[in-house]
Amino acid sequence: MQIGKEKLLWMLEKMHQIRFYEETMAAVYMEGKLPPAIQKGLAFDIGAGPVPGEMHLAAGQEPVAVGVCAHLNDDDTVVGTHRPHHFAIAKGVPLDAMTAEMFGKVTGLGKGKGGHMHLFDNAHKFSCSGIVGASMPIACGAALAAKKMGKNWVSVAFFGEGAANQGSFHESMNLAALWKLPVIFVCEDNQWAISVPKAKATSVDWVTDRAAGYGIPGIRVAENDALHVFESIAPAITRARHGEGPSLIEVKTDRYFGHFQGDPETYRPKDEVSRLRVNDPIPKLAQMLKDKSFLTDQEEAALVKKTHEAVTQAFEFARTSAYPQAADALLDVFVQEHSHNWTPA
Amino acid sequence: MKTNRILTMAQAISEAMAQEMTRNADVFVMGEDIGSYGGIFGATGGLLDKFGKDRVMDTPISETAFIGAATGAAAAGLRPIVELMFVDFFGVCMDQIYNHLAKNTYMSGGHVKLPVVLTTAIGGGYSDAAQHSQCLYATFAHMPGLKIVVPSNAYDAKGLMIQAIRDDNPVMFMYHKGIMGLPWMSYLSGSSNAVPEDSYTIPFGQAHVMKEGTDLTIVSISQMAQKSMLAANELAEQGIHAEVIDLRTLVPMDTETVLKSVRKTGRLLVADEDYLGFGLTGEIAGLIAENLDTIKLKAPIKRLAVPNVPIPYSRPMEQFVIPQVGGIVNAALNLMDSITLQKQVA
Numbered sequence: 001m002q003i004g005k006e007k008l009l010w011m012l013e014k015m016h017q018i019r020f021y022e023e024t025m026a027a028v029y030m031e032g033k034l035p036p037a038i039q040k041g042l043a044f045d046i047g048a049g050p051v052p053g054e055m056h057l058a059a060g061q062e063p064v065a066v067g068v069c070a071h072l073n074d075d076d077t078v079v080g081t082h083r084p085h086h087f088a089i090a091k092g093v094p095l096d097a098m099t100a101e102m103f104g105k106v107t108g109l110g111k112g113k114g115g116h117m118h119l120f121d122n123a124h125k126f127s128c129s130g131i132v133g134a135s136m137p138i139a140c141g142a143a144l145a146a147k148k149m150g151k152n153w154v155s156v157a158f159f160g161e162g163a164a165n166q167g168s169f170h171e172s173m174n175l176a177a178l179w180k181l182p183v184i185f186v187c188e189d190n191q192w193a194i195s196v197p198k199a200k201a202t203s204v205d206w207v208t209d210r211a212a213g214y215g216i217p218g219i220r221v222a223e224n225d226a227l228h229v230f231e232s233i234a235p236a237i238t239r240a241r242h243g244e245g246p247s248l249i250e251v252k253t254d255r256y257f258g259h260f261q262g263d264p265e266t267y268r269p270k271d272e273v274s275r276l277r278v279n280d281p282i283p284k285l286a287q288m289l290k291d292k293s294f295l296t297d298q299e300e301a302a303l304v305k306k307t308h309e310a311v312t313q314a315f316e317f318a319r320t321s322a323y324p325q326a327a328d329a330l331l332d333v334f335v336q337e338h339s340h341n342w343t344p345a
Numbered sequence: 346m347k348t349n350r351i352l353t354m355a356q357a358i359s360e361a362m363a364q365e366m367t368r369n370a371d372v373f374v375m376g377e378d379i380g381s382y383g384g385i386f387g388a389t390g391g392l393l394d395k396f397g398k399d400r401v402m403d404t405p406i407s408e409t410a411f412i413g414a415a416t417g418a419a420a421a422g423l424r425p426i427v428e429l430m431f432v433d434f435f436g437v438c439m440d441q442i443y444n445h446l447a448k449n450t451y452m453s454g455g456h457v458k459l460p461v462v463l464t465t466a467i468g469g470g471y472s473d474a475a476q477h478s479q480c481l482y483a484t485f486a487h488m489p490g491l492k493i494v495v496p497s498n499a500y501d502a503k504g505l506m507i508q509a510i511r512d513d514n515p516v517m518f519m520y521h522k523g524i525m526g527l528p529w530m531s532y533l534s535g536s537s538n539a540v541p542e543d544s545y546t547i548p549f550g551q552a553h554v555m556k557e558g559t560d561l562t563i564v565s566i567s568q569m570a571q572k573s574m575l576a577a578n579e580l581a582e583q584g585i586h587a588e589v590i591d592l593r594t595l596v597p598m599d600t601e602t603v604l605k606s607v608r609k610t611g612r613l614l615v616a617d618e619d620y621l622g623f624g625l626t627g628e629i630a631g632l633i634a635e636n637l638d639t640i641k642l643k644a645p646i647k648r649l650a651v652p653n654v655p656i657p658y659s660r661p662m663e664q665f666v667i668p669q670v671g672g673i674v675n676a677a678l679n680l681m682d683s684i685t686l687q688k689q690v691a
Contacts (some may be wrong), residue, residue: 111454141417
């Protein structure tokens with residue numbers, strides 16, 4: 001599939017935005033979590049600061065998100081994982097409401113009820129889940145709905161290589177293949193399931209080897225490269241849009257941060273991240289654009305400035321937004337009754 | 346809506362589904378053996394012939410995948426009815442039921458609408474042992490985010506099912522096998538009753554006073570409500586007038602009807618087929634305890650339920666652990682005989 005200048009620039013811009021978002025979050029997240037502001041004797045307090053709770057960042061994994069989402073539009077569904085920011089940003093989820101959600105503010109996507117692992121944006125058909133392997137069944141449902149409605153919409157389930165060993169993987173692959181659902185299953189192989197390397201948890205080198213067991217195509221993407229991801233998965237998108245069924249994609253990618261912020265990362269070599277960063281996909285894509293004369297240094301600087309400003313504004317919006325009223329906790333267990341548009345009998 | 350047409354609960358449920366599927370093209374059904382078989386317990390009988398395989402979909406034995414798919418399809422705008430064959434099978438798919446279907450609306454701040462009806466068979470009494478005989482409605486009622494409907498008869502089942510399908514929230518519709526009116530399992534015939542052909546709804550959170558009485562209140566649900574009625578009839582022959590309340594839905598629960606009745610009778614027996622510990626009987630007892638400022642109890646509260654053991658296979662043991670009509674009668678008689686609280690205090 002030929003890719004134009006505009007889409008390449010979009011990918012670069014989104015990757016810059018994701019990277020700056022994650023780096024900003026990494027810094028903001030640590031506010032208030034370290035001594036001496038916390039309980040004496042603790043090294044770190046996960047529940048303190050403006051962004052409390054767990055935080056899983058995706059710096060390094062940008063190519064998976066932008067390479068896939070570059071094929072999608074607003075009608076397509078994306079279901080992400082516990083590490084969801086790169087998918088959300090690539091799918092077009094507004095940065096302000098997303099960030100406010102992580103700050104627990106009333107202006108957040110879920111009015112502060114979800115937090116960073118539970119981002120829901122109906123307008124962009126984006127959701128995610130903190131449960132490993134849970135994206136796949138739900139993406140099957142979105143695809144089933146598209147099929148029943150006679151639309152050529154596709155849905156994408158992102159999941160990590162660790163999730164490929166969950167029962168939901170097997171059930172969803174079989175169901176989607178059986179019913180020819182327009183799903184693209186995208187496995188992000190960052191080599192680490194928290195602390196356990198893939199080789200110690202997975203029976204095959206490539207999760208895509210399992211695709212044959214479901215009679216569906218398996219596509220390997222061995223490079224952490226946005227353009228490569230985009231081009232490699234094009235047949236899967238086409239296949240889904242034409243009603244021919246699902247595909248299983250696996251992308252080798254790199255996790256620059258720990259599993260969560262505060263992870264001591266005792267399980268991986270000290271120099272692993274610096275070695276991974278040598279192959280940073282962002283300067284690589286920028287260089288390629290410059291080689292094609294699609295981008296000058298000045299234009300890149302302007303693009304970076306623009307994306308950084310948007311991120312900074314989103315954090316400012318989140319920081320200055322109000323908290324929900326405490327008793328708002330009692331609302332939204334159920335949606336308003338009878339909001340559907342037909343007359344009760 | 347006067348009618349003399351008697352339906353079984355299974356027939357009433359499938360009729361409700363058919364009427365809603367006719368009315369709204371977004372409604373569809375999926376689950377194991379719900380197509381040509383018509384559902385192992387008959388809840389989807391005849392639907393495949395009426396609506397075809399695109400709207401009545403047999404699934405692989407993959408509860409995580411298809412219940413999760415129901416959540417995804419509902420979020421996308423459809424109204425799935427999805428069947429978990431036995432409630433006991435929740436262990437293979439609870440993550441999708443509880444961490445997703447029940448929570449996504451809340452975690453989205455009320456933005457994600459999930460109009461899913463999750464039907465499932467409950468109950469024992471026919472020697473199906475510990476993995477196919479549980480009720481477990483209290484387990485699901487305990488955890489926020491699911492409406493819990495547990496009908497005791499065909500009339501209620503139809504109205505509650507139509508209400509469930511029209512609800513924009515996840516509803517668990519739990520039918521007891523021993524009141525479905527199946528041709529291959531004995532059932533309490535009070536559950537088959539007159540059902541109008543026209544469509545109608547029964548709002549959630551409205552208990553049904555099945556029988557009025559002045560001496561004691563029996564609170565129950567599902568098949569146990571039918572047993573309670575049989576017990577109340579025996580008690581009436583002995584001059585004891587029990588008021589029998591069928592809660593019909595656990596979430597939301599009609600607490601007012603229960604409180605009003607116990608204020609009147611001063612005696613409460615809760616009869617339940619779920620486990621005794623941390624369940625419906627304790628919930629109702631707690632409700633009364635919290636309202637003792639307006640209730641004068643004449644006797645301590647009595648709870649009947651499965652005594653915290655898995656359901657045994659062998660008939661004498663199973664009949665022993667699941668409350669029976671005779672047990673309800675005896676418990677009621679004990680309540681009437683017991684020294685009143687006032688006397689104890691004096």
